[in-house]
Amino acid sequence: EDKVVQSPLSLVVHEGDTVTLNCSYEVTNFRSLLWYKQEKKAPTFLFMLTSSGIEKKSGRLSSILDKKELFSILNITATQTGDSAVYLCAGRGSQGNLIFGKGTKLSVKP
Amino acid sequence: GAVVSQHPSWVICKSGTSVKIECRSLDFQATTMFWYRQFPKQSLMLMATSNEGSKATYEQGVEKDKFLINHASLTLSTLTVTSAHPEDSSFYICSANTEIAGAWTDTQYFGPGTRLTVL
Numbered sequence: 001e002d003k004v005v006q007s008p009l010s011l012v013v014h015e016g017d018t019v020t021l022n023c024s025y026e027v028t029n030f031r032s033l034l035w036y037k038q039e040k041k042a043p044t045f046l047f048m049l050t051s052s053g054i055e056k057k058s059g060r061l062s063s064i065l066d067k068k069e070l071f072s073i074l075n076i077t078a079t080q081t082g083d084s085a086v087y088l089c090a091g092r093g094s095q096g097n098l099i100f101g102k103g104t105k106l107s108v109k110p
Numbered sequence: 111g112a113v114v115s116q117h118p119s120w121v122i123c124k125s126g127t128s129v130k131i132e133c134r135s136l137d138f139q140a141t142t143m144f145w146y147r148q149f150p151k152q153s154l155m156l157m158a159t160s161n162e163g164s165k166a167t168y169e170q171g172v173e174k175d176k177f178l179i180n181h182a183s184l185t186l187s188t189l190t191v192t193s194a195h196p197e198d199s200s201f202y203i204c205s206a207n208t209e210i211a212g213a214w215t216d217t218q219y220f221g222p223g224t225r226l227t228v229l
Contacts, residue, residue: 002222034152036154038218041156041169042146042153042154042155042156043154044153044154045151045152045153045154048152086217086218088220090220095119095120095225096120096201096223096225097119097222097223098201098203098220098222098223099222100205100219100220102112102217102219103217103218
């Protein structure tokens with residue numbers, strides 16, 4: 001059975017801290033792994049990872065995929081209160097189906 | 111726990127026909143379900159929010175008469191794309207959340223999505 005597990009479920013940090021969010025996956029015919037940030041309405045797309053070991057960066061956010069160990073991490077450096085959100089990861093199979101994790105709720109305190 | 115399924119996972123139809131997509135919460139009661147459409151470059155757009163037993167709330171720009179949403183029970187919501195056209199081809203995803211001990215939780219449980227191809 002396909003599944004995506006994120007950890008931790010919830011995290012509280014102070015501004016300026018660095019956080020690492022984890023995502024492990026078991027997805028049949030895995031094609032890619034996606035990270036989203038959800039604040040209010042629709043999740044906002046962050047990264048799509050298809051190859052192992054290649055870090056993707058966007059400002060203070062970065063992510064990397066390990067296809068051998070079946071996991072990905074999302075790093076956020078110098079966190080700000082605006083980073084407070086639920087971060088979702090999803091594995092995509094060859095049929096296009098997305099298996100979402102339950103998310104990590106990040107709270108950044110001033 | 112907290113599994114959301116969608117059916118079908120992939121549907122191909124002719125232009126002008128209607129297609130129904132089901133979203134089910136398998137092991138919990140979903141007081142609220144959300145329907146999203148995925149666009150190129152992986153972005154997700156919220157189409158509508160549906161609460162069991164009441165009319166769905168559509169986001170601005172989403173045609174209510176084209177995308178019919180019915181949330182008839184606490185475990186099932188349906189999205190019907192009426193008179194589908196090729197531009198409706200997309201990946202449609204639903205999610206659901208629920209109440210625990212009378213409190214609404216903000217955790218959303220996502221379905222695997224349905225790929226719609228309109229020829």
